[in-house]
Amino acid sequence: MNNQLILDKVSVHHQKTMAVSGISFSLSLGEIVCILGPSGSGKSTILRAIAGFNDLSSGSIMIGDRTASTAHFTLPPEQRSVSMVFQDFALFPHLDVSRNISFGLQSQLPKKRSDRVEEMLELINLQDVSHKYPHELSVGQQQRVALGRAMAPNPRLLLLDEPFASLDTDNRNRLAREMRKLLKLHNITTLLVTHDQNEAFALSDQVVLINSGSIQEIGSPTELVQRPTTIFAADFLDLGDLIEINLDMGGNLDFGLGKIPTHLSTDHLGKRIKLLLRPGAIICDDNGSHMLKIVGKNLLASTQGYSLELPDGQTVHCSASLRKEKTVGEMLTVRFCLHEVSVF
């Protein structure tokens, strides 16, 4: 196994309250993993524990073949060969771009050091501002400097804390894709933390979804979207409408609109289930067999989104073409297409 990082049942306390508990996952060489979760879920705590800024209360962290943290021992941050890109970049304001990048190279010979700085400047494409100070740079440039500075010492592991939070949304996805290309090209093992699923999906091979200090799911972005196993995942990733509904022994759903047949597995039969209706599960169709009341609408770029009320009062969503617009309070004719539903 060429695992670069192994977390084994890691728990961290902040002033006696549990911040994260029982976290286990690992990263192999060159892998990009993202810890995704809402703010306050403890994802930064995990990152800081890996960097050596938080002590563990139980469990262990291995970096390479070295034990970095246990409940009784914390290897100082400077001995871990782990580089972090901080949320606000934390560039040294008193050093120019070149000297920020060379900061982590002080153990190397001057010649080797300046070569490495040149290499990094080229990599992040900032050769022309190498003598500028952080406050003279744009936010995007600052981020690249932070990345170059972290990559310069050739760390075993790169940590990114909300790397795009300071950037505007237009740039985020493009930069995330660029960064993935760069990290993959240099085969850099990376762990990042974010609350933005688009960032997570654009950058990472594996996503660790966490909530309230514990892991909910681990999987590739596709797995997570296609086969979420927890309600939290379905809800947090905003995969569609979650409704509660009865499934009868014959495998039919009862929306109060007459029975709708499904092909759901037998262990849910006869139970009240939670059902994830993805976009596309309800289709606006004049030939459909069901009428639902429109309780709200919002214009999307090329379609009209409708909020529809089920007979039992739950709300579902559906989009329709802009051509025949309806008003709130009217009925919309729909049909159900339940091929890709998830049940919890």
Added chain:
Amino acid sequence: MEITSRSDASFWFPPSIRWGSIGAFLITVLLVFPILVIISSIFRPFGQVWHHLLDTVLLSYIVNSIMLMFGVALGTCLLGVSSAWLVAVCQFPGRKTLSWILLLPMAMPAYIIAYTYTGLLDVSGPIQNNLRAIFGWSYGDYFFPQIRSLGGATCMLSLVLYPYVYLLARVSFANQAGAIIEASRNLGRGPLSTFLSVSLPMARPAIIAGVSLVMMETLADYGTVAYFGVSTFTTGIFRIWYGLGELATAAQLSAMMMFFVFSIILLEQQSRRRMRFYKNEYRVKTKLIQLKGSRATIASFYCWTVVSIGFIIPIIQLVVWAASRWRENLNNAFVNLAWNSFLLASTAAIICVLGALFLSIVKRYSKSNLSIAQVEIAKLGYAIPGAIIAVGVLIPAGWFDNQVNLISEAWFGKSIGLILGGSLGILIFAYLVRFLSVSLQTLESGLSSIKPSIDESAASLGVSKLNTLRKIHLPLLKTSLLTAFIMVFVDVLKELPTTLILRPFNFNTLAVRTYELASDERLIDAALPALTIVVIGLLPILLIFKTIAKSSNVE
């Protein structure tokens, strides 16, 4: 209602606030006038005394002043930075208490600590007496450093001026982003290397700003160097004016000194500009370094030693001296002295606060480049040593008195004597030149915390500017006004050279009396007025601490 409020506004501030601007302009001109007088003196012919000066003592004035300034800069840097770092970054028993206790030496004017330690350390003082008694030595048997020296003056000034560096450095260390320190650790630097290559350089502008304030104070000091017999610019100015009566030459020497003053002002302003770039924009603060066992004890002991030498020991000595003679010294003459000082300081403080209020309000309302420049110019006064301002005030006052007398002799056949010279008026004017900046800074920061949108909302509700001032600004500025008053009050109380040169004949203050008694080697009698100055001097320090405690940044 609306009409009356508009009309009284237009009485004070016609549409363009013309009168306010003119008033502010006149005040500024008045404030810079003494400084211009000094600078213009280099274009006057240099007299015989100047050439004599050049041949004999001028070089020693310059060398001593420079050595003193750099010595004190170094001393305050060592004391201020080390204590600030311990208190801001480390956790050890007594840290919170020490964070404000370390400010106390600020209350101690340098000339007072100087003569207190002279009493303690002199050949006949308790320390050497005890040493001789314990070891059976007699005078001349042993080496003991001479306190009345350049080195002694450097130590004394460092001990009471380090809080300037401490104050600015501590805020800078405490506000340094946790993330920046962590970034350095993360890139392979240990705690010591992080301190040397990140924390210290990032605090450097703040430290230099503190050190430049220290250098201004050092350059302005007269009491300490005069008492220790060290020849510097200030003692030179006194010698030329008192000893030789050569006001023109004193002005020329002052002009030369101004070169140093302006260099320090430039240094200070440059570092303040840099401080902006290093400002903390991050949310996470560094975790305090937990000092344990002997390290914690050493840290705590070190800080307490600094405060003890700079404040506690001298204050105990002063109390002992004052108590030993309080029956003789606490008499009508002392009450008279205290009353004089109180009247002088409070008059000067009220005028300074009013002037500062006027300038800062005009700046707020007119927002013109001129009014901004005026405020900046008015702030320069604090950098100019009191002795220079005194000379700069004395020259035009003397010229005015001469002219009046010439006219009166021509018209009425008799002279009417001094009008401005030797009056309390010019003394207070000199204080205004020097200390208006103190109140101006306080009021400006107070005003800046009132958002401009408040003025705008008042205006949109139809309230005139004068009423906005009365009903909104003044109530909100109450604390700032009081703080400004106390700051100036205490500065005037402590100020020695300006008062010595400009005071009316036979008019004494606590500071002057302390200095006179100490110069006459009546150290014990000097203790009571000295102690009074120090105790009142504690007031602004409590205020400073309260403001810092309020801004949650620091703790």
